[in-house]
Amino acid sequence: MLNTNLIRKKRDGGILDSDEWQFLINSYCTGDVTDAQMAAMAMAICINGLTPDEISSLTCEMLASGTRLPRVSDRPRVDKHSTGGLGDKVSLILAPLIACVGCDVPMISGRGLGRTGGTLDKLEAIEGYRASMSIDESSKILKEVGAFIIGADEQIAPADRRLYALRDVTATVESVGLITASILSKKLAASLDALVMDVKVGSGGFMHTRDDAKELAESLVRVGGQSGLPTHAILSDMDQPLGVEASAAIGNAIEVNEAMEVMKQSDASGGENPLLDLTVALSASAVMQAGVFEDLKTADEQLREKLASGHVMERFEQMIRAQGGRLSGPIPLEQRRDYFAETDGCVAKINCPAIGDAIIASGGGRRSGGETLNHRVGIQTHVRIGDVVEKGQLLFSIFDDSDSIASSVQKSPEPWVTMADSPVPANKLILETIPPNTADNPDMT
Template sequence: MLCTHLIRQKRDAGELTKDQWEFLIRGFCDGSVSPAQMAAMAMAICIRGLNSRETVDLTATMLASGTRLPRVTDRPRVDKHSTGGLGDKVSLVLAPLLAAVGCDVPMISGRGLGRTGGTLDKLEAIEGFETSLSIDQSSDVLRRVGAFIIGADESIAPADRKLYALRDVTATVESVGLITASILSKKLAASLDALTMDVKVGRGGFMPDVEQARELAGRLVEVAAGSHLPTNAILSDMNQPLGEAIGNAIEVNEAIQILRGGTCNERVARVRDLTIRLAAQSLIAVDLAGGLEEAQQMLTRALDQGDAMERFERMITAQHGRLPTSGILSLESRREWGAPVAGWVSRIDCEAIGDAIILAGGGRRRGGETLNHRVGIELMVQIGQRVEQGQPIIALHDDKNAMTPDPTTWVTIEEAPKPMAHLIVEVI
């Protein structure tokens, strides 16, 4: 086989066989297929797509490029994965929360893709936190704490590790087939009993409309089932950032606020509510709860009684992180803007907000860039909310004033109210 022939075949809407995927992925891992060639193939896939059989074959090939995590306890082993969205810090809360109610959560996460932040980037805002652990080290953390959040070890789906970084900087993130293979190659390697998917719908994620999100969710459930991993999917609203904080350290701070329990404002409550719903699906899937109401009650108690926060602190320590005494990470200096007019918030420009974080150094324009974790945005309004002229709506944490001279343009305010979309769009 020749790689150029395979690129041409996919460019012209052809189907690749399992042997051809194995040749391509093996070559990318050993260097005989260059990053430029794989970038061309990724673009061809993004434009032409993959059918179900190709997605199954690509997923299996990427999984086979590495090893699987061992089982180290007899506790149910679960995980959740999000397709990525602006301000999505659910994983930071969900992993310790599920550990607090009797699950093992071996979470293999990624870095930012495009405008969406990565869980690993957020956790690395914590001083000393190590996202690169060996299989033996991560297994020890799981045994002692019940949860870890790490990047894929070099021995776990190494093909995805390389391809993930390439997609981030070549505008090939949105392909349903590539997203499916990337997610499931890592999740299958984690030896899970059940997986819950959070598929984001809207301008702040990769799937802008419900039909695309359904397609991705259906493909994920289908391919996972074919690989003997019980999986369910929730479609959740991403037409505005999730929560109030967008950035790295600032999102950790919001996650800690939720983990500490108690009341929170309506914007932060959306993060808490979605986390509980996703975690509840996992508890039901492994028979730790008899239904949605019982599961949500268990999880709410674990948050309000401090059990989840205690697990979070143990996880941070086990992965060599050090939280400040206050528990709050420091940010760049803060500037605040008020609403230019009175009215109702009808739209939030997620694309502009995501681009602003990247321009300020909180996200990557090319692979390997060092991030400024202290950069962040506070969005103090949500769609459907009434605001008065001068009311604070946005605050920036930006040391170089690189984001924009007028961030209020990110929020559209109209005279008539617009209803907010439901947080849970659909369950599959």
């Protein structure tokens, strides 16, 4: 086989068989396929797509490029993954929360892709936090703490680690096949008993329409089930940043701060808290699949009790210390500037693309591979779609010592918050659920 022939075949709309995918991924790992060639293949995939069989083959080969994490206890082993969106800091809360109800959560996460922030980038806003660890180190933390959050390395799905970085800077993120293979190769390497997927729908994520999001969710559920990993997907709203009450933090340090606020609060009974409600819904699905609770109602109640008790914050701090982090309180942010409503009205739209681009332009996200981030820049919205707003009311705040974000606000062709004269219905948080597919379970190992 020739690498250029495989690229040409996919460029022209052809279908690669399992042997060809094996050759391509093996060659990429050995260096016989260059980053430039793999970037060309990723673009061809984005344009022409992958068949279900191709997605399964690619997932299998990316998993086989590395090793699996060992079991360290007899506790159920579960995880969650999100396709990413503005203000999505669910993982920071979910990992210690699920650990508090007797599960192991070996979370292999990623960095930012496009406009969506990465869990590892957020955690590295904490001084000393180590996202890269050996299997022995992470296994010890899992046994003692019940949770860790690390990145894929040269042992765990190394093919995905390299391809993930390429996709971020070559506009090849939005591919159902590539997203499925990337996520599941890491999750399968974690030797899980159950996985729950949060597939975002809207302008603040990769899947802008519900149909596209459902296609991705069904792909993840199908390939997860084929590989022996029960996978449940939840479609959730991402037409506005995810946060608490009317507020949502977007950025690295500011999102860690917001997640800690949720873990410190004494009332987790519900109300207007989309971040908490989505975290509990995803956690309940994961632990239910693992058999920890008999029904979702009991799981929901027990998880909220753990959050209100303060135990989740304690477990989070324990995990951070175990991974080298030093956390003494909220992480300092850059200078704050506020923006206010110029008229009365109802919030009809929040300009997620402009907000995400502003974070990247200010150094809070990557424009090319290997960039060092400014973790302390951020944006905080103070309204949600459907809110009634009076003139002079606070709409959003920016945290930036330079004029980068302020310039983005001024130059945006559309306002960051669009107002309507008539009432606008609030967005539903959870749009749809897709249960595990247990039909076929061929061995992909």
